[in-house]
Amino acid sequence: MGYENVTKSLTKVIEMKNITKKFGDFVANDSVNLDVFKGKVHALLGENGAGKSTLMNILYGLYSPTSGEILINGKKVDITNPNIAIEHGIGMVHQHFMLIKPFTVAQNIILGQEPTSKMSVLNMKKALKDVKEISERYGLYVDPNAKIEDISVGMQQRVEILKALYRGAEILILDEPTAVLTPQEIVELIQIIKNLTKEGKSIILISHKLKEITDAADFCLIIRRGKHIDTVVVSETDEEGLASKMVGREVSFSVAKDDKEAGDEIFSIKDLVVKDNRDIIAVDKLNLSLKKGEILGLAGIDGNGQTELLEAITGLRKVESGEIKINGENITNKTPFQVISKKISHIPEDRQKRGLVLDFDISENAILENYYKNPFAKRGVLQYNNIKIYAKELIDKFDVRPREESKMARTLSGGNQQKVIIAREVSNDPDLLIAAQPTRGLDVGAIEFVHKALIEQRDNDKAVFLISFELDEIMNVSDRIAVIYEGKIVGIMDAKDAEVEKLGLMMAGGGNE
Amino acid sequence: MIETILSNIALIIGTTLMYSTPLIYTSLGGVLSENSGVINIGLEGMMVIGAFAGAAIGYFVGDPWIAFIGAGIAGGLFGLLHAFACVTFGANQVVSGIAINFLGAGIALFLSRMFFEGATMTKSIPLDNKMPRPLNGVFPDGSLLNIIFDNQYATVYLALLMVLIIWFFMYKTKYGLRLRSVGEHPTAADTLGINVMRIRYLSVIMSGVFAGFGGAAMSLAIVSNFRPTLVSGHGFIALAAMIFGKWKPQGALLACLLFGGAQGLAVFLGQFDFEISTQLISMLPYVITIVVLIGFVGKSAAPSADGIPYEKEHKY
Numbered sequence: 001m002g003y004e005n006v007t008k009s010l011t012k013v014i015e016m017k018n019i020t021k022k023f024g025d026f027v028a029n030d031s032v033n034l035d036v037f038k039g040k041v042h043a044l045l046g047e048n049g050a051g052k053s054t055l056m057n058i059l060y061g062l063y064s065p066t067s068g069e070i071l072i073n074g075k076k077v078d079i080t081n082p083n084i085a086i087e088h089g090i091g092m093v094h095q096h097f098m099l100i101k102p103f104t105v106a107q108n109i110i111l112g113q114e115p116t117s118k119m120s121v122l123n124m125k126k127a128l129k130d131v132k133e134i135s136e137r138y139g140l141y142v143d144p145n146a147k148i149e150d151i152s153v154g155m156q157q158r159v160e161i162l163k164a165l166y167r168g169a170e171i172l173i174l175d176e177p178t179a180v181l182t183p184q185e186i187v188e189l190i191q192i193i194k195n196l197t198k199e200g201k202s203i204i205l206i207s208h209k210l211k212e213i214t215d216a217a218d219f220c221l222i223i224r225r226g227k228h229i230d231t232v233v234v235s236e237t238d239e240e241g242l243a244s245k246m247v248g249r250e251v252s253f254s255v256a257k258d259d260k261e262a263g264d265e266i267f268s269i270k271d272l273v274v275k276d277n278r279d280i281i282a283v284d285k286l287n288l289s290l291k292k293g294e295i296l297g298l299a300g301i302d303g304n305g306q307t308e309l310l311e312a313i314t315g316l317r318k319v320e321s322g323e324i325k326i327n328g329e330n331i332t333n334k335t336p337f338q339v340i341s342k343k344i345s346h347i348p349e350d351r352q353k354r355g356l357v358l359d360f361d362i363s364e365n366a367i368l369e370n371y372y373k374n375p376f377a378k379r380g381v382l383q384y385n386n387i388k389i390y391a392k393e394l395i396d397k398f399d400v401r402p403r404e405e406s407k408m409a410r411t412l413s414g415g416n417q418q419k420v421i422i423a424r425e426v427s428n429d430p431d432l433l434i435a436a437q438p439t440r441g442l443d444v445g446a447i448e449f450v451h452k453a454l455i456e457q458r459d460n461d462k463a464v465f466l467i468s469f470e471l472d473e474i475m476n477v478s479d480r481i482a483v484i485y486e487g488k489i490v491g492i493m494d495a496k497d498a499e500v501e502k503l504g505l506m507m508a509g510g511g512n513e
Numbered sequence: 514m515i516e517t518i519l520s521n522i523a524l525i526i527g528t529t530l531m532y533s534t535p536l537i538y539t540s541l542g543g544v545l546s547e548n549s550g551v552i553n554i555g556l557e558g559m560m561v562i563g564a565f566a567g568a569a570i571g572y573f574v575g576d577p578w579i580a581f582i583g584a585g586i587a588g589g590l591f592g593l594l595h596a597f598a599c600v601t602f603g604a605n606q607v608v609s610g611i612a613i614n615f616l617g618a619g620i621a622l623f624l625s626r627m628f629f630e631g632a633t634m635t636k637s638i639p640l641d642n643k644m645p646r647p648l649n650g651v652f653p654d655g656s657l658l659n660i661i662f663d664n665q666y667a668t669v670y671l672a673l674l675m676v677l678i679i680w681f682f683m684y685k686t687k688y689g690l691r692l693r694s695v696g697e698h699p700t701a702a703d704t705l706g707i708n709v710m711r712i713r714y715l716s717v718i719m720s721g722v723f724a725g726f727g728g729a730a731m732s733l734a735i736v737s738n739f740r741p742t743l744v745s746g747h748g749f750i751a752l753a754a755m756i757f758g759k760w761k762p763q764g765a766l767l768a769c770l771l772f773g774g775a776q777g778l779a780v781f782l783g784q785f786d787f788e789i790s791t792q793l794i795s796m797l798p799y800v801i802t803i804v805v806l807i808g809f810v811g812k813s814a815a816p817s818a819d820g821i822p823y824e825k826e827h828k829y
Contacts, residue, residue: 094704121685121686
């Protein structure tokens, strides 16, 4: 039927016309148009850095557009700060939750529009009543007296949505809402979205995940590098169609991977116990082993001991008891330096914090683990000529952009930062490569690259340990899948036999042990 | 025998209250500033300028309350300076605080020489123009209550009242909720339309006002003039008390009583003929401060955004 025909009879609540936003010379949005309709879900699809968040930050009054205009219910408005957006019934659920952790759910919801009795004294009774009322009305159940730091990520997201509804939002912007959710929570979220639209709310769904767009959205605006590409009716297209519009070329979703027979066991963990920062047991008598030439994927919801497990293996955290062995050698409670020398490489979870020194350039980051070795250092003096030659080699081989070894790591895009880390780690020729969330926040192109690099390691008869919260990634890349729940492995299976529902259930603690 | 013990205890309680008072004001100042997300190690300097302003105004005007308020204003001006550097310009808060400590001491000395014929000390305020002692002579002579309360200045009771007020403000009013939200997650507060800059400005200024009160509680009550050695680290002890009190007013109060108690004990022990030099005994409060900070304080209690300048168009 086409977008024009389908939307003819619908009421426009928001019109963003020819929005352009420049940061210096960089054009983040280049005359983008967006219409949002009452009671409908409008998706905003684009790769990372395509300008989705910029556009929404303009609508929410966090940025002001360089040119273009915004109409709400047919009237032109100037949204110069979030207060004005809130007044016009726009609410935003940010990708990184804007919640105050030591505060309770109710306190977070009322913050900024607190019910008070005389002299600005908080009226918490009314606050609790109000929160309960809206949470029941939209089926968003939360405990208003719980502290944010004690509730799950899915719950926190509900609080964010309630925050917007409490402010009378008619239009809700959801920025990458599923990035942090488990499969079950995603199903629940989609149900919540449906409830909201039934109540007449309009939703803007920002995403680079195609599946949730086809599941939840009515219409979809696609932007690429800040440019308006197309607006489509979701029911008239499919994931492939959306993807090629988003990337600008045909993309394949399946990860190309040949079957491969795994070799001898090379790495093993026995009865490992590790405590977290609060001195609570996070890894609880965990057993695991890896063979040469296989990728073992560790599936699990964030906070079930993955971080502690990784840190224990890589020597960053003390092991309470148990044993970690590589090539038959015990590396329990060795320093990171010793662990690296035993041919274990690590692509860390947080690439900006642990993967790179952001204020070092690419060449310096490339030798962080080998700086003291010949030819990078001679008699304790760094040999910058050799370092640069080496860095150039890596940049060519791993296609890092820009191709300048003197660029600061900070200035690179997420995908290129990750390439620098992978280049460094893979070049150490490790027997075991640990990849923690290696594609977090990366776009389709960069994800393909990372997955290829991992599979290449496997094909070279190395062991790869992949930790990820993205179930699709685990299922596509791994040969075997282990599921972690509350610090224990609750199931191991062949990737060929894995099903999303079963894995999701095990991740949530409902697995059959 | 029992009577002497009891009256000694009463004496220690009395001196504890007396010495805790300046610390209480100042650490309340710290509570306000740091809960809004601005580290204030300039409390010492703000306290010094408050002590000077209190003593000088008290000497020239003769009214202790005008002097006390003047001290608050003087401290508040230094708070404004700190806010200007840290909030508007996003300067390093520790460096700005250190600068304020030097500036406070320097300006106090400079003004003292200017107004008091080149002397580094201000002239003494006559007893009648010092802070009043509300419970002076109320209780019978020699009674325990008399020992405790007879010589306590009004600043003592006001300090305790202030703890209550600040506690109520921070945890029971909407502005307190907003103040704490700004110190925990300024971006979140901003997206809810809360003016982060304004709240931080007001908090840091009020922090200076309270530190100024703290200084005046020394120069208008405990002693009756200002001298360069008067404050000597009490601002830092108050800062330590705030940290030990986990950034909460009620916690800061208890910590201040502990530090004040150490000081009271030092004074009490000083009257006996021990084989210990008095210098060692007067080290007591400082030693306790160090021990407490080393042993008992975790970083976890600090507001998450404490010490981090907030930039608006940065990145969401």
